[in-house]
Amino acid sequence: MGSQLAQAYRDGFAQIPNQAVLLALCAGLFLALSIGLRGLAGSLKNARAAGEQSRINLIFWALDLVTVGPLLAVMAVSGGLLLHRLWPHSPLPGLWAWMGPVATVSLTIFLGDFVAYWRHRAQHSAWLWPAHAVHHSGT
Numbered sequence: 441m442g443s444q445l446a447q448a449y450r451d452g453f454a455q456i457p458n459q460a461v462l463l464a465l466c467a468g469l470f471l472a473l474s475i476g477l478r479g480l481a482g483s484l485k486n487a488r489a490a491g492e493q494s495r496i497n498l499i500f501w502a503l504d505l506v507t508v509g510p511l512l513a514v515m516a517v518s519g520g521l522l523l524h525r526l527w528p529h530s531p532l533p534g535l536w537a538w539m540g541p542v543a544t545v546s547l548t549i550f551l552g553d554f555v556a557y558w559r560h561r562a563q564h565s566a567w568l569w570p571a572h573a574v575h576h577s578g579t
């Protein structure tokens with residue numbers, strides 16, 4: 441059991457470079473979308489205007505990758521193992537395969553956005569606002 445658990449965590453951590461590639465592909469897609477919508481000159485003007493913010497965002501992204509990434513891998517593997525223990529015949533793995541990658545990614549983005557929206561709304565409550573205010577201090 442111990443070696444299976446260790447292997448599950450190793451598999452989870454092995455996904456981190458894939459996540460980085462996926463994020464880089466998404467960034468490239470948004471860059472192409474920006475160039476398509478604003479043209480190259482307009483996009484370069486926007487990029488220069490947002491240069492410092494973009495640099496800071498890239499630094500935070502890199503920090504997230506080495507701090508939050510491993511934490512998310514541990515949480516994802518732990519959640520999967522817990523779900524498997526509590527609900528050994530769960531139809532979810534088969535559901536993902538049945539839905540196919542496009543529907544699975546679309547549902548994942550929708551659910552992720554849904555959770556992020558309500559998490560952010562909660563951070564504007566009186567209890568969480570003192571810690572969250574710094575997030576809005578630049579705007």
Ligand SMILES: [Zn+2]
Nearest residue numbers: 560564575576
């Ligand atoms: Zn906020």
